[in-house]
Amino acid sequence: MDSRFVRATIRHLLTVIFLGICMMWIMAPTNTYLQKWRPSIHKKLVSTYFGTQAPSMLIWTFPVLFVASLGSLYLHLGKNSNQDASQSNEKKHRRALWRKPVLVKGPLGIVSGIELALLIMFIALLVWSLVTYLRRLHTITPKAAAKEGVKVWEMKLFDVALWIGLTGNVCLAFLFYPVARGSSVLPLLGLTSEGSIKYHIWLGHMTMVLFTIHGICYIIDWAVTGNISEMLKWSHSHISNVAGEIALLGGLGLWAATFPQIRRKTFELFFYAHHLYIIFVFFFILHVGIDYTFIMLPGFYLFIVDRYLRFLQSRTSVRLLSARLLPCNVVELNFAKTHGLTYNPTSIMFVNVPSISKLQWHPFTVSSNSNMEPDKLSVIIKSEGSWSTKLHQMLSSPIDRLDVSIEGPYGPQxxxxxxxxxxxxxxxxxxxxxxxxxxxxxxxxxxxxxxxxxxxxxxxxxxxxxxxxxxxxxxxxxxxxxxxxxxxxxxxxxxxxxxxxxxxxxxxxxxxxxxxxxxxxxxxxxxxxxxxxxxRVRSILFKPLPTDKPMAPILGPNSWFWLAAIISSSFIMFLILIGIITRFYIYPRDHNNYEFSASTKAVLNVLAICVSIAATASAAVFWNKKQYSREATQVQNNEGQAPLGSPNLRAYNGDRELExxxxxxxxxxxxxxxxxxxxxxxxxxxxxxxxxxxxxxxxxxxxxxxxxxxxxxxxxxxxxxxxxxxx
Known part of the structure; x- marks a missing residue:
């Protein structure tokens, strides 16, 4: 079957599913969904195997993971396909107009027409959600407030706090898509991970603003009603207030370190503080329970898959062949790579030098070309911060070998x-x-x-x-x-x-x-x-250890196909694991009546997700590692005694005069x-x-x-x- 026909079919199917997902986000805050659709779906799907979380899994998690898997297959089929250049001038002109910058200066930076349109649409979704929730305020009457023993405004404040939190969850649901570097979602939209960072920043600010207001409103309500002890409540089967407060504190610590004044002056603080996302997400899950977590889970699920694959790739010490030190404090590092590792111009790669910092990873542009230089990959590093300055100082002294780990490269499709x-x-x-x-x-x-x-x-x-x-x-x-x-x-x-x-x-x-x-x-x-x-321009030849491996794609040359297999198989494995756990451990104690510990249930689901992703991703990486290990050995054996063709590298630590x-x-x-x-x-x-x-x-x-x-x-x-x- 023609791959173009298959891709066209997948593209139309993805469009239909995407429109369905958008419709669900629009309908989520309405009474039609909350009072009619959700009870009906809940009644049909709740079972002894998946319990009360089945509806959320089907409505919110499954469609997105299906799109990610199908999108990976779409990208795999299109990897070597011809690209059509026969677009009409009118269509090209329209696309060019949408891509033109419409905002140049301001807090958002440079924003194109299509980016501004999408931002307005997303803000409209937030406003729609919040306004739709707030329309229910008229149902709060003095009689209802008296029944609860509070004033009308206190009861309204309590509900407003809840609805602001629900609106904040919309931002959180999209927060992790831009930082899943190897995900198929971004390439499907024509985006790259480095170009999407600004969307992550926008979403992060909106998320923390809404969640902070959400928490402050609850604290005010508890204080004025004399229920401040609610801050110490950890419910057995419902919302855990303590977990929510810990999540908010973690998020605030992370958020404070992201502002430009801190990020630019103390990057290390920004980098380490960003790991608070683990506390933020984990305690958020404990706060709201696993049933509600499935609404924001898809983006985080794809991020976990990508993060674990990056972890596996970073465990290998790569084969660093040579370096050039320019008089302008610029370093060019040259790594050995297999032919199967291909990338496009403007790609970036994350570099870690354990002797400088075991935790810090810094992105650098790939300067080499995978067509012209099939055996080598180069990055250029300018000594501007403390990390890069330490690297330049290390290379300026006599050195035989440098232990380096990498993640990537990542770039345009x-x-x-x-x-x-x-x-x-x-x-x-x-x-x-x-x-x-x-x-x-x-x-x-x-x-x-x-x-x-x-x-x-x-x-x-x-x-x-x-x-x-x-x-x-x-x-x-x-x-x-x-x-x-x-x-x-x-x-x-x-x-x-x-x-x-x-x-x-x-x-x-x-x-x-x-x-x-x-x-x-x-x-x-x-x-x-x-x-x-x-x-002088100094050129250094390194003496790699036999254990240093040439750079290779973590999932082999068919990485998109394997990514589709990991996403789909890991989710299937999760369903099997959680089905067994629910049927034989949770259901006998709960009978779907919300009597089982919500925190324990959430932790069991998180563990099942982590085990499923780790097992399937590790198996895929191990299989591909066996396939390209032979090529990697051949690359090492073919590395001649002379450097890679540069007259500047004829002697170890050789110098040449500046031109x-x-x-x-x-x-x-x-x-x-x-x-x-x-x-x-x-x-x-x-x-x-x-x-x-x-x-x-x-x-x-x-x-x-x-x-x-x-x-x-x-x-x-x-x-x-x-x-x-x-x-």
Whole structure:
């Protein structure tokens, strides 16, 4: 069966399920759902095997996990499929309009039209939920209040506190989707994990605001009614107030460390405080009970799957081959990898160096290209914080080996700045290309006529991977490649050595012969070139241990297929485990009358979920590890005594004199300006192509300036995209 037909069928099915999930969120606060639908579903589904939690599992958890599993299969089938480039100009124009920035400055940062529309829709859902709940206030009468022995406003405050908490749970239900890095949900929506962090931040703030108001309202109500002892209540079969207070305190501690003033100055505090999410979620479950937890569980379930897979990947010490230390305090680390590990430009990888900190993981841009460099993966690290400064100091002293663990890489599902038509081939090596180039006609349609990349400082790193990708594509393409303009802003002339990294270590000047690349470099704090012969580029060859393994995909080359298997099989295993526990342990004591300890029931469900995910994910990783261990051994055996083709690495800890623009081909394509900043408005408006892609990465002000120019409406051909990492 044609994979395109299967994908189209899956896509339509996913759309139907997604619309059904949206409908349920809209109907959840209404009387129709609460008084008609839920009692009817509850009556039909409550059983001796799944107890009273069956309706919530079916309505809220199962559809989302089914979407995640089916979405993983959809991505697996589309991994090597052709991408259609034959979209109409009108459709392309509409999509470009939605992607244009509409908000540039403000607390939300740079927000596109579609992001603003989705944010407004989500806020509308919150307002709808809260207003629908508040409409029940008229049912609270003096007679009803007198019956409870309280005043009307006290009874209303109590119910308002409950409804605010229910509304906060809507935010919590979506909070973990953006931080599940390897989940299929984000790629289905055309998102990446690093690009979705801002959604996590928005949701986190809304969640904590609503839950804080929820807790304060209850405390006020208990204080004025003389029931302050309720704060110490841990109900046997219903809501546990103490658990809710612990969850709120954990959330407040986490929330306080997320504000920019703290996150930027003391990243370690931000990082460690974020682990309070474990306390927050666990005691939230104990607070509301497992039945209600299934409403927010799907996003957290996918996060647990992703987190456990990351844990398994991080247990291996990867094979670090070499490093380059540039005079501008930049380090390039080069790791060995298997051919099965592929990634797209602008991908990121999380790095941990146990000798610096066993707990800290920091994201860095992958600068290598999996097509041009099938045996190696490189990341570039700028010494700006305490962690990266310690790493640079370690590498500056004589060192034979560095123990490093990694998570990732993570990145976009496709090369979004390219469009393919007719036949496209995943050529793993240039050697294979040389064998087939006389027999294949590979046509590549580029999304833009011109690509303008604006970088500030270390923001140049994601553009290195894009340039290398286009170098590769220019060699296999039979059509015109887009014009490329790199506008790089640096503080000092020493930073110009970062341009040395544009070409791979195995590269040559001929790599740029088919690429129309022009570089405009600006040195802002110097008015004339300066040289310092004492500054040298240091190259280090490491001596890895036999136990150090080349980087490999944790779930093998068919990772999306295996992820679908893990999600579906783990949920089935959970259903079996909890069915046995309920039937033979909970039901004989409870008989579905809410007499069994709610906390014990919640803990048993959490344990069943953790065991199911750990068992299925471990089995999948173990199976794939056996498959690629042979390739990993072959990679280690094939590593020659000489370094990977770089003339700079001919000697262990060898040095070479500083050259501002080391490659002659790059020097010819580069123009350096001293003592000023680029006139971005003029440079962008001068681009007269039909479609100009504008990518920017760097300081916040630089991104905002470029976004303002592209969204000004003075040039319809500018299509903006920001590459930023708000970790």
């Amino acid at each position: 496709s090369n979004h700045f390219l469009r393919f038509a007719n036949k496209s081939y995943q050529l793993k090596t240039l050697f294979l290309l040389s064998l087939l180039k006389n027999y294949l006609t590979v046509q590549i349609f580029f999304r833009h006529d011109t690509i303008v990349m604006v970088s500030g400082g270390s923001g140049i790193t994601p553009f290195i991977s894009i340039i290398r990708e286009l170098i590769f594509r220019s060699k296999i393409s039979q059509c015109k490649t887009p014009d490329m303009i790199l506008i790089a802003v640096f503080k000092s002339s020493l930073d110009l050595t970062m341009l040395d990294l544009l070409l791979p270590m195995t590269g040559s000047p001929s790599d740029l012969s088919n690429l129309k690349l022009h570089i405009e470099a600006y040195v802002t704090k110097e008015k004339e070139p300066t040289t310092d012969n004492s500054k 501002s623009l080391p490659h002659q081909s790059l020097a010819q394509a580069t123009k350096v300006h001293y003592g000023g900043r680029p006139d971005l408005k003029r440079m962008l408006f001068e681009r007269k192509g039909e479609s100009v892609g504008v990518l920017v990465c760097g300081p916040k002000k630089l991104r905002h300036d470029v976004a303002a120019i592209c969204s000004s409406g003075l040039a319809d051909n500018l299509h903006f995209e920001s590459i930023s990492f708000s970790w």
